Amino acid sequence: MNNEFDDILSRRLTELPDHKPDHGLWKNIEAALDAEDDISRKLSEMPVHNPPPSAWEAIEAALPEKPVARPLNRLFSLAASAAAALLLLIAIPRLIRSGDKIVVESEIIPGEEHDTGLALNQEEEDALEVIRNICKTSAPVCQSELFREKMQLYKELSEELRQLETVIGQVGDSPEIIQSVIRIENLKSGTLQELIQLINS
């Protein structure tokens, strides 16, 4: 009895009918996708807002009146070191590549020179290390909301870039993917510049 039922059940399971979704469902999906695309386009075009010039004065007024001399001196010294290190990091590879005495200025074409891109990543990594070291000294700038936001943005952009690289590894690249990589690289680089400016301000 059980076997008979199980046999029929197995046969009928393979004959179960298919069902189709509502005819207009794709239109709904497409509309949702279009809306998302529109939002992400607008997000990347959103303007950057700077705090008013008086913001620092308000922050400064809220700081303790008795400044601790030593950490402040140390901060200036570290900031100066960071700026110098960054300058050297950017300048040295170019000086080395420029030959003995003749300096040739050249335009970097995205996607043509992978070595250049890697060298720039290394420079960015070193600059980031310097910023991290400064923040280890509990520098006030590192506690500011703006700095934290920029740092978070930098991390997110790095993650996005990492994911895109994984995708390229899996499905190969295409002009659209490469454009995305360049766009994120530029945003990342811009964010790092802003972080350096915040440190130096």
Place this chain on the structure above:
Amino acid sequence: MQTSELSQTDRELVRGCLENKRLVQRTLYDRFSTRLYTLAYRLTGDRDASNDVLQDAFIEIFRSMATFRFESSLFTWMRTIVIRNAMSSLRLNARLQVVTGEIPDQASEGSFNFTAEHLEKAILSLPPQARSVFVLIEVEGYKHQEVAGMLNISEGTSKSQLNYAKKLLRKRLTKPSDE
């Protein structure tokens, strides 16, 4: 040979979707929507809910395509997303309670002569959790361990729910013998 060709097609589809090409996204929808909708319908037992599940699932599929690692076929990956969405829909509607009842071990005497349409109606009439377990194991071919993970239940519950579903089906599909 066929597997390689299919795999190549998967890659092309994934690539097109990553490039946000609407035509490729539509191709993916056309190719898999019926199978995925049928699955959603058998899990939720409701056509409107299945449309919602399929819509949410496809948006999630396109949005998270970059996370697809080719560790399984594209359909298998998409199917997991549909199942997850269907289960969420069932939970939202509080229709996923474990139901068990007393059913005699032996069905009443009678004959089994049912069609696939009868079977489907009987499946749709099962309590939601027993139905989900039955569909995932008997129709979709998942293992108890996988189903337990998907439905957030123990393997033991998955087994008992399958047993319960089969008993109910046998009871509902038995044609009483003429006296």
